[in-house]
Amino acid sequence: xxxxxxxxxxxxxxxxxxxxxxxxxxxxxxxxxxxxxxxxxxxxxxxxxxxxxxxxxxxxxxxxxxxxxxxxxxxxxxxxxxxxxxxxxxxxxxxxxxxxxxxxxxxxxxxxxxxxxxxxxxxxxxxxxxxxxxxxxxxxxxxxxxxxxxxxxxxxxxxxxxxxxxxxxxxxxxxxxxxxxxxxxxxxxxxxxxxxxxxxxxxxxxxxxxxxxxxxxxxxx
Amino acid sequence: xxxxxxxxxxxxxxxxxxxxxxxxxxxxxxxxxxxxxxxxxxxxxxxxxxxxxxxxxxxxxxxxxxxxxxxxxxxxxxxxxxxxxxxxxxxxxxxxxxxxxxxxxxxxxxxxxxxxxxxxxxxxxxxxxxxxxxxxxxxxxxxxxxxxxxxxxxxxxxxxxxxxxxxxxxxxxxxxxxxxxxxxxxxxxxxxxxxxxxxxxxxxxxxxxxxxxxxxxxxxx
DNA sequence: ATAATAATTTAGATTTGTCTAAAAATATTT
DNA sequence: AAATATTTTTAGACAAATCTAAATTATTAT
Ligand SMILES: [Mn+2]
Ligand SMILES: [Mn+2]
Ligand SMILES: [Mn+2]
Ligand SMILES: [Mn+2]
Numbered sequence: 001x002x003x004x005x006x007x008x009x010x011x012x013x014x015x016x017x018x019x020x021x022x023x024x025x026x027x028x029x030x031x032x033x034x035x036x037x038x039x040x041x042x043x044x045x046x047x048x049x050x051x052x053x054x055x056x057x058x059x060x061x062x063x064x065x066x067x068x069x070x071x072x073x074x075x076x077x078x079x080x081x082x083x084x085x086x087x088x089x090x091x092x093x094x095x096x097x098x099x100x101x102x103x104x105x106x107x108x109x110x111x112x113x114x115x116x117x118x119x120x121x122x123x124x125x126x127x128x129x130x131x132x133x134x135x136x137x138x139x140x141x142x143x144x145x146x147x148x149x150x151x152x153x154x155x156x157x158x159x160x161x162x163x164x165x166x167x168x169x170x171x172x173x174x175x176x177x178x179x180x181x182x183x184x185x186x187x188x189x190x191x192x193x194x195x196x197x198x199x200x201x202x203x204x205x206x207x208x209x210x211x212x213x214x215x216x217x218x219x220x221x
Numbered sequence: 222x223x224x225x226x227x228x229x230x231x232x233x234x235x236x237x238x239x240x241x242x243x244x245x246x247x248x249x250x251x252x253x254x255x256x257x258x259x260x261x262x263x264x265x266x267x268x269x270x271x272x273x274x275x276x277x278x279x280x281x282x283x284x285x286x287x288x289x290x291x292x293x294x295x296x297x298x299x300x301x302x303x304x305x306x307x308x309x310x311x312x313x314x315x316x317x318x319x320x321x322x323x324x325x326x327x328x329x330x331x332x333x334x335x336x337x338x339x340x341x342x343x344x345x346x347x348x349x350x351x352x353x354x355x356x357x358x359x360x361x362x363x364x365x366x367x368x369x370x371x372x373x374x375x376x377x378x379x380x381x382x383x384x385x386x387x388x389x390x391x392x393x394x395x396x397x398x399x400x401x402x403x404x405x406x407x408x409x410x411x412x413x414x415x416x417x418x419x420x421x422x423x424x425x426x427x428x429x430x431x432x433x434x435x436x437x438x439x440x441x442x
Numbered sequence: 443a444t445a446a447t448a449a450t451t452t453a454g455a456t457t458t459g460t461c462t463a464a465a466a467a468t469a470t471t472t
Numbered sequence: 473a474a475a476t477a478t479t480t481t482t483a484g485a486c487a488a489a490t491c492t493a494a495a496t497t498a499t500t501a502t
Binding site for chain 2: 086090099115
């Protein structure tokens with residue numbers, strides 16, 4: 001596996017995430033994601049196409065090739081392992097890990113990452129509940145569902161939070177919700193889509209639509 | 222404290238190390254150290270001078286300003302803490318740590334490094350016995366002496382090895398010498414400057430001039 | 443089917459970091 | 473003190489990554 005520049009890696013990773021939704025990614029989408037100008041995106045797409053990391057025809061959008069996906073999963077592996085390290089070992093809070101991991105992910109020594117993985121005890125998910133790819137780039141596609149869609153009285157475990165801001169962390173902390181918290185939906189109100197939720201033996205409490213939208217859960221655990 | 226590019230940091234660190242010997246550093250010296258062409262050095266010296274990180278007059282060589290030294294010590298702190306982490310926590314061997322630390326040192330989050338320091342238990346020296354600067358850039362200037370100059374029957378502790386190659390590590394491993402090993406010089410031979418040394422309760426063994434040149438020791442411990 | 447609008451690409455410029463080759467300054471040798 | 477050799481700097485080029493402004497292509501609305 002060749003080595004890619006920090007810039008190339010950031011582009012590849014961003015495309016990977018965007019194409020999880022739509023399949024095909026557009027110039028403007030990627031420009032927005034990377035806070036770059038569309039012209040810069042086109043330039044880089046030509047380079048990545050030449051390196052066979054993606055499929056791209058002018059005006060047609062683009063998507064990663066198999067090789068490109070493999071590269072992306074390598075970067076994501078490094079990113080999430082470092083996030084886990086920062087949270088678990090260095091006691092970073094949840095909202096602090098991402099920015100630092102954004103830099104650490106580009107140190108691409110395979111030995112470093114595999115030994116780090118071992119040192120951490122081969123964690124399966126990062127502090128946001130996102131699965132960590134293994135050495136071969138295999139990644140758990142966990143069957144998770146948005147809290148908004150969880151049926152009443154079905155016990156489920158918080159597995160992922162989409163938003164990674166300090167603000168959502170503050171709110172989740174206040175409500176005692178972390179990755180792994182067991183929840184049941186007790187009531188939903190169609191007026192504002194708010195819901196009442198029970199977690200462990202805490203008294204029932206209310207969650208707004210905006211918050212529920214960002215919480216994902218897994219059944220049975 | 223501003224942020225500097227990876228390139229700038231590598232230059233600053235190299236100057237710091239070179240000026241430990243001579244005080245003043247020349248263009249060719251630095252070019253050799255960094256495996257770059259002299260013209261590239263001159264270019265960068267102009268930039269670093271403009272940023273007030275060094276004293277430089279054309280044809281006169283250069284040396285770090287106080288600000289430059291502070292920056293250098295920050296880089297060295299990061300480098301050596303990562304080396305310690307790699308050796309201690311990830312079980313890297315001695316000769317493997319340097320290359321990876323060469324990249325990790327450029328991730329310059331103060332919080333990351335201070336928390337790493339704490340996590341590691343505030344180590345004082347890296348795996349090569351080099352002192353690790355503290356948060357304020359304070360660094361232990363250990364009174365160490367080359368094994369070549371250690372008087373007979375004076376007990377001393379190995380505190381530093383200059384060479385960091387796999388080859389010297391192999392030899393030191395064979396002779397059971399690590400940082401912290403207690404030694405006494407028993408005999409020296411002027412023919413080849415080899416010496417006989419006693420370490421702990423091992424039988425006396427021989428060390429070549431080339432090896433002794435790279436071993437530094439501290440008295441009394 | 444045009445016309446207007448939006449998205450994308452191209453052309454050309456800029457910054458950073460590097461290089462080669464030539465010129466200039468300094469140091470060494472005769 | 474000249475001549476020679478070495479060191480250092482300058483001039484000009486190049487690749488990577490970005491940008492702005494203009495041109496082109498595609499989409500949407502009339
Ligand atoms: Mn990144
Ligand atoms: Mn994450
Ligand atoms: Mn480095
Ligand atoms: Mn070291």
